Amino acid sequence: MYIVQIASECAPVIKAGGLGDVVYGLSRELETRGHCVEIILPKYDCMRYDHIWGLHEAYCDLVVPWYGTDILCDVYCGWVHGRLCFFIEPKSWEMFFNRGCYYGCDDDPMRFAFFSKAAMEFLLRSNKRPDVIHCHDWQTGLIPVMLFEIYKYNGMEFQRVLYTIHNFKHQGIAGTDILEATGLNRPEYYYQYGRLRDNFNPFALNFMQGGITYANHVNTVSPYHAWEAQHTDQGFGLGHTLHTHQYKFSGILNGIDYEVWNPEEDRYIPHHYDIATFEDKALNKKVLRERLMLAHGDKPVVAFIGRLDDQKGVHLVHHAIYYTLSRGGQFVLLGSATEKGINDWFWHEKLHLNDNPDVHLEIGFNEELAHLIYAGSDMIVVPSNFEPCGLTQMIGLRYGTVPIVRGVGGLVNTVFDWDYDGYHEPEERNGFVFFQSDTVALESAMDRAFDIWEKEPALFNQIAQQGMQYDFSWNHPGQDYVALYDYIRHK
Known part of the structure; x- marks a missing residue:
């Protein structure tokens, strides 16, 4: 299979939390299983460039429609510890990713709406047609929306989307300007509970709500948390949406990188050991x-x-x-x-x-x-x-x-x-x-x-x-994700 991961983080080059570890670890596991994986990321000014090998310009002057006009982007390509990554750099006065930080800006919804739009334009213009687009958390919640409402009519009708939610607390709340900027437009259409309208604020759009509604399948990062999100306050207001779409919602436990976390060969500890020692x-x-x-x-x-x-x-x-x-x-x-x-x-x-x-x-x-x-x-x-x-x-x-x-x-x-x-x-x-x-x-x-x-x-x-004795590596989650990709490709 050909899988494209679209995310705001990938360890170790961009890491603010566990999301980055998952994107990197899962991608490597999928590659070891013989699948083709590419990762699309923002090109932050503050990311760890020392973890990128062979960074070079791969696509010059990518035209991204934005607010009825265009913003040009350069797309760079490089390898992050063996993973093929594409970094999107917009050339605009907003300086979306030249802020000295990954998150925490007042216009974060607009920044990542633009990243999502640019990522989709890059796939379209470079003629990349992955079997599965795997996107993560609120930052990429608009990708399933844009694929279904715009890009499937422009030659991407066969692409399928898996949307993984790592943290329900942060959902991406925005207003009508997001619709105008991305070209989705039609506020009367999207301000419906079955699309992007927030469950509790009738004047707000919710990126995560859109991702759940439009994706072919949605998962969170453990089976028990999938239950919690539906049936307790851990869904942070999205419980009803998850219940409505429960037929396509599940939980897959994350793994950890046993090449990094292994007491038998850990380079950071002075004495190696295993169960026998x-x-x-x-x-x-x-x-x-x-x-x-x-x-x-x-x-x-x-x-x-x-x-x-x-x-x-x-x-x-x-x-x-x-x-x-x-x-x-x-x-x-x-x-x-x-x-x-x-x-x-x-x-x-x-x-x-x-x-x-x-x-x-x-x-x-x-x-x-x-x-x-x-x-x-x-x-x-x-x-x-x-x-x-x-x-x-x-x-x-x-x-x-x-x-x-x-x-x-x-x-x-x-x-x-x-x-x-x-x-x-x-x-x-x-x-x-x-x-x-x-x-x-x-x-x-x-x-x-x-x-x-x-x-x-x-x-x-x-x-x-x-x-x-337990195996919490990416071996079992990798197998589960491959099965899920296959399922949404053929359903």
Whole structure:
């Protein structure tokens, strides 16, 4: 098959979150299975050009109709760690992608509406006719709309679209000007609930609503989150739309890159290990303590790695620090805050705990240190308020670091509680799960993990090694996506 991915991110050249990892990891997996994959991205001024090989101009002066006139774009081509990528650079006074950032501009809906329009024009003018166009999140929600309403009449009637939603919270809200700009026009037509009209604001258009409505199939990034999005507030207002289109909505769990996250050959950790040499994990724990100036001793190390924001259950992260200390453990945090208030809060805690030999708070992100923390910690807490998929717990399992997670989203599909899971045999269980978003629930799960670590160390190691046996690589998701592509091609 010939597949074109259209997205706002692709790791490591453009990465603001998990979306970039998925676009890169899935594309590589599809290629290993013999499929042809190309990726279309914005050409940001702030992306990591050092990760692109052979960048060159592939299409000069691409004409993109916009607001009844034209904007010219240059399209560049290069390889990102073996993936063939096309980067769209508009030549206009709006400077859509020369802002020094990927997201966060007041005109983000207009920026990514233009990117979507330009991507479709590039496919049309360069005579690319993929079997499947796979687009991602709100930034590309207009692509299925434009394909069905415009481009299928211009020679792209056989293309099919899979639309993957990574985060329902951000949906792309805009007004009538988007219709005029993209050439969709006809506001009376699109301001209907069955098309682009937002479910709660009758004066707003919703990119994600359009993507769900017009795509041939829609998926999110774990089976349980697909259920949550339809039946709980995790759909952030799109539950009715998803219910209407439930016949074409499903969940596929993300994978992680086992070439990057593999304790057997990880270049960022000093001591490699696997299930057979699990005792060598303790050597990384010693190095981690030395690097972060933590006290040595017979104590468990509990970690948190990730963004410090409300989605990640930041109030429970904070509580986990002090509860770990009260139970005689050590805590290591690596994360950056998305809001000033949370950033100030954790900087205050960092200064307050700075002389404590049992805790280290690293405010920011450091890729090398993240690998060492995974390898050197005994447990990792993931107390998210919502988590469409979650990569942290899967990486923790790979490194034999026992996850303590809240039972939401993809965490439910990957972590199976040692004491209470009724669907898996004891030899299949790999962590500890709690469900309420309060401190009592978190403490209950942490207590169970600590008790086993202290009283039955051999059993704790067994749980950790059972987690290492799981395959959360892109192998299974890749197979699922290929089956889905085949399905929408032939239906």
